[in-house]
Amino acid sequence: MNCDQIFRLALFQADMVKQAGTASSFVVNAELVSWVNDGNRRLESVLHATNADYGVRVMNSETDTTAERIWGISYTPSTSLRIAVDTTTYTLPADFKKMKSIRVVTDSYETVDILPRDVSTRDFQEALRASNTTSFTAGSTMFYDIIGDRTLRLVPAVNAAMDIEIAYVARTRPLVRYSTGTLAVTDADTAVTGSSTVWSTFSPFDANYLDIMFGTSGSATVPTPDPTWDYDQINMAKVSSITTNTALVLAANKSGTLGAGTGYILSAVPQVPPEYHFAIADYVTAKILLKHGGAGAQKAGGFIELFNGVLRDLKANASVRQSSEANFVEDDDPGFEA
Secondary structure (H helix, E strand, O other), X not given: OOHHHHHHHHHHHOOOXXXXXXXXXXXXXXXXXXXXXXXXXXXXXXXXXXOOOOOEEEXXXXXXXXXXXXXXXEEOHHHHOOEOEOOOEEEOOOOEEEEEEEEEOOOOOOOOEEEEOOOOOHHHHHHHHOXXXXXXXXXXXXXXXXXXXXXXXXEOOEOOOEOEEEEEEEOOOOOOEEOOOEEEEOOOOOEEEEEOOOOOOXXXXXXXXXXXXXXXXXOOOOOOOOOOOOOOOOOEEEEEEEEEOOEEEEOOOOOOOEEEEEOEEEEEOOOOOHHHHHHHHHHHHHHHHHHHOOHHHHHHHHHHHHHHHHHHHHHHOHHHHOOOOOOOOHHHOXXXXX
């Protein structure tokens, strides 16, 4: 489910949808977006703890030559990530969270070891002072540390440029929805044309995890999401890529023509496995009921327990998902309490 479908399911569960199908104005979209992101973050935190490789992304300074917009910041690995002569400091991608590995991919330097070291260690300090005037050859050793949020410190400085590949745990983009403007699309085509839209500059979008839901042809009214919709290419489709502010591409041909001026919703899909999307809906339901107060706050406890039960199951089954036992930090427990 995408975040709008999660909203809708939560509103149903909280009895906030009227018989006519309209939702209560008691909660607004801004609150729902905030709550769905909070529930998603808590689930992701446990997934990171139970699966060390969850959310890992790979970048290569030799092959990744196209600029990418990450969290609103343009980043080109071939220029920002390539090891340069006499340089020890590099800026990592904006979504960087934790380094998993670094390796050199330049011919003749593939056997260079790049090992993690704290900047205060003797190894690191000696490498920092080392002269880079001598030849840096295959089999040499380098050390790295992450300074601050996303600064890579790599020593010693070298006298030959090298390309590297990094594998890192990436921060996922926030779940967002967007329905400004209108669109048009032709039957059996993947090209969607927007009007008064800013799809490419709306930086929170991650086109790899993005759905589009269509309204009625020629009507600017946005569609009412249904939690049961799947990718039927009529009501809902998966986005393949965003080309410009007014053009995007569907992952499969649209079924049926929608004339100019059609309302729509672009809605992010949580990157957690689909079986956990219902748990996020339970979390949002609890937040709605807690806001309502009174009897609603009492009902919220059941949905809180459903959500926390999923977190407990994830932790209990951690050994199934990876070869070694998971370690948990008590202060990072993302369980939800009223």
